[in-house]
Amino acid sequence: MEDMATQEGLGLGATIRAWRERLSPSDVGLPSGRSRRATGLRREELAERAGVSVDYVVRLEQGRSTAPSAQVVASLARALQLTAVERDHLYLMAGLVSPNDEPIPDHLPAGVHRVLNRLGDVAVAVFAADWQLIWWNAGWAALLGDPSEKPPEQRNFARERFPVGSGDDVRIASWPVLVRNGEDSDLAVVSDLRRATARFPQDVRLTELIRQLAAGNATFARLWASGTVGAHREDRKTVEHPEVGSVEVDCDVLTDGDSDLKIVILTAVPGSSDEERLRRTVTRDALRAPLF
Numbered sequence: 001m002e003d004m005a006t007q008e009g010l011g012l013g014a015t016i017r018a019w020r021e022r023l024s025p026s027d028v029g030l031p032s033g034r035s036r037r038a039t040g041l042r043r044e045e046l047a048e049r050a051g052v053s054v055d056y057v058v059r060l061e062q063g064r065s066t067a068p069s070a071q072v073v074a075s076l077a078r079a080l081q082l083t084a085v086e087r088d089h090l091y092l093m094a095g096l097v098s099p100n101d102e103p104i105p106d107h108l109p110a111g112v113h114r115v116l117n118r119l120g121d122v123a124v125a126v127f128a129a130d131w132q133l134i135w136w137n138a139g140w141a142a143l144l145g146d147p148s149e150k151p152p153e154q155r156n157f158a159r160e161r162f163p164v165g166s167g168d169d170v171r172i173a174s175w176p177v178l179v180r181n182g183e184d185s186d187l188a189v190v191s192d193l194r195r196a197t198a199r200f201p202q203d204v205r206l207t208e209l210i211r212q213l214a215a216g217n218a219t220f221a222r223l224w225a226s227g228t229v230g231a232h233r234e235d236r237k238t239v240e241h242p243e244v245g246s247v248e249v250d251c252d253v254l255t256d257g258d259s260d261l262k263i264v265i266l267t268a269v270p271g272s273s274d275e276e277r278l279r280r281t282v283t284r285d286a287l288r289a290p291l292f
Contacts (some may be wrong), residue, residue: 145174
């Protein structure tokens with residue numbers, strides 16, 4: 001019985017209750033009446049501040065609800081006036097990744113950089129959490145064109161997929177790239193950006209990107225309104241290369257857990273004519289080192 005009580009005392013519900021009870025009404029601008037029996041805030045007071053029902057707070061504290069959404073956890077953290085460390089712990093207990101108060105990182109860790117440099121002629125690029133292109137290798141430039149020829153503001157994959165206005169011509173690739181499942185791919189990019197907003201809620205660049213896309217692109221606005229949350233993982237694309245012709249490649253996306261960097265790898269089926277054409281795009285000079 002003692003072990004069970006100890007485990008319950010360490011759970012999500014018990015922790016929320018402890019944090020609720022340590023707050024005095026005056027801490028949140030409420031009067032401290034003499035008739036109060038509750039220690040700290042009442043459940044209904046916490047519910048009102050967090051924008052959830054009293055019944056939901058009861059179920060959380062009693063352990064009958066153990067998987068609150070990221071939005072609910074964020075609201076509870078604010079209502080309970082948690083420190084950054086306590087907030088991160090609350091997300092962890094809810095089985096979620098805590099948000100990051102820092103801007104989206106554009107830095108490629110040295111270890112990841114070394115691994116990518118060993119991939120040889122495989123076409124690889126790295127995008128930040130907001131799909132801003134931050135690194136590519138020679139194979140990528142040979143297959144899709146050299147991104148360094150474009151200004152940095154035009155190296156965003158989300159802006160390419162969802163142009164804003166007729167004059168917005170953001171192109172990461174220098175020639176056409178056809179996507180097999182366009183609607184699914186669009187939804188994956190949108191839902192992945194929504195996931196990034198939970199991870200980096202204070203990032204100005206991400207906030208402005210979503211504001212512009214939602215206001216200026218009807219497809220993005222429709223998909224964003226759906227509320228889907230997910231991650232961009234895999235796809236098949238056809239690159240219309242000007243020298244070797246059509247090259248069909250598999251697109252796989254690996255994500256770094258800490259910074260949400262997206263490592264995009266383009267490969268062709270081994271032994272296929274596409275693999276041969278992919279090899280032909282990579283010149284001897286392109287095999288030397290990454291361009292950026």
